[in-house]
Amino acid sequence: xxxxxxxxxxxxxxxxxxxxxxxxxxxxxxxxxxxxxxxxxxxxxxxxxxxxxxxxxxxxxxxxxxxxxxxxxxxxxxxxxxxxxxxxxxxxxxxxxxxxxxxxxxxxxxxxxxxxxxxxxxxxxxxxxxxxxxxxxxxxxxxxxxxxxxxxxxxxxxxxxxxxxxxxxxxxxxxxxxxxxxxxxxxxxxxxxxxxxxxxxxxxxxxxxxxxxxxxxxxxxxxxxxxxxxxxxxxxxxxxx
Numbered sequence: 001x002x003x004x005x006x007x008x009x010x011x012x013x014x015x016x017x018x019x020x021x022x023x024x025x026x027x028x029x030x031x032x033x034x035x036x037x038x039x040x041x042x043x044x045x046x047x048x049x050x051x052x053x054x055x056x057x058x059x060x061x062x063x064x065x066x067x068x069x070x071x072x073x074x075x076x077x078x079x080x081x082x083x084x085x086x087x088x089x090x091x092x093x094x095x096x097x098x099x100x101x102x103x104x105x106x107x108x109x110x111x112x113x114x115x116x117x118x119x120x121x122x123x124x125x126x127x128x129x130x131x132x133x134x135x136x137x138x139x140x141x142x143x144x145x146x147x148x149x150x151x152x153x154x155x156x157x158x159x160x161x162x163x164x165x166x167x168x169x170x171x172x173x174x175x176x177x178x179x180x181x182x183x184x185x186x187x188x189x190x191x192x193x194x195x196x197x198x199x200x201x202x203x204x205x206x207x208x209x210x211x212x213x214x215x216x217x218x219x220x221x222x223x224x225x226x227x228x229x230x231x232x233x234x235x236x237x238x239x240x241x
Contacts, residue, residue, distance in 0.1 A: 032058045033201050051194055052091050055201075090188075097184030097193070104200075105177030112169030119162050126162045130220050136227065137240055144231035157226040161219055168215040175208045 033055035036046075046054065086103055118125040132138070145154050183200045186192035228238055 033198065035198070047191075049189065051191075052197075055194075055198070056091075094188045096188060097180065097186075097196075100184055100197075101177050101180035104180045105173040107173075108169045108176060109173035112166040112173065115162060115166040115169060119159060124158060124162050126158060126165050126219070126223070130161075130165070130216075131158075131223055131227075133240070135240060136224075136238060140233065140237065141227060141231055144233060148230070148232070150230045153230055157223070157230065161223050161226070164219045164222065165216070168212050168219065171215060172208055172212045175211065176204070179203060179207055 036051055036055040036058075090099055090103060115125045118128075145151060180200055183196050183203070184193065186196055224235060224238065227233070228235060231238070
């Protein structure tokens with residue numbers, strides 16, 4: 001096997017691993033909890049309380065498993081586990097749907113604030129998540145920025161991209177809150193409320209995640225276009241293959 005074939009095999013392996021990870025996340029965070037809440041909350045099955053806690057167990061177990069497997073955690077993993085814990089706490093206190101809606105909107109809102117705060121740090125979250133050495137040839141970018149003396153323009157590009165990226169989380173916050181207020185109508189602790197919670201979880205991907213993914217893709221396009229302009233590099237030279 002030559003070097004090109006080996007690199008191709010490695011790339012295909014990475015793609016398959018990423019696809020597998022995405023499928024597992026969708027399965028544990030959306031599909032299974034939705035099915036448990038909607039199909040097993042009746043008194044003739046698990047009942048609303050047991051079904052609620054079982055549905056929460058799946059994303060919680062996935063978060064713990066990923067932490068054990070990778071031996072590290074991330075800003076977003078911590079937020080995910082906190083989200084599950086807070087959902088469980090609200091369910092335990094039997095608070096009404098308004099507080100679930102507040103919680104659903106608060107977490108992406110806090111992430112958006114975190115993105116803005118990261119502008120004051122040495123490396124912003126935009127650079128960590130979108131413009132890192134797995135996506136962009138950073139060594140070449142730094143060389144070209146220094147060569148053309150465009151440090152100020154680069155910082156302006158990063159600030160604008162960070163503002164746009166934060167908007168994606170604020171968009172998610174608004175959509176989360178609105179979806180929860182629209183769907184969660186029944187009293188907590190009932191099978192009807194669990195069914196509504198399952199419906200909200202199932203709808204969260206097409207209604208919330210897809211628009212946010214599109215918005216994030218736009219931010220990445222904006223960054224890549226800006227970097228090609230500042231560095232005079234083509235997209236082929238700029239992006240890691």
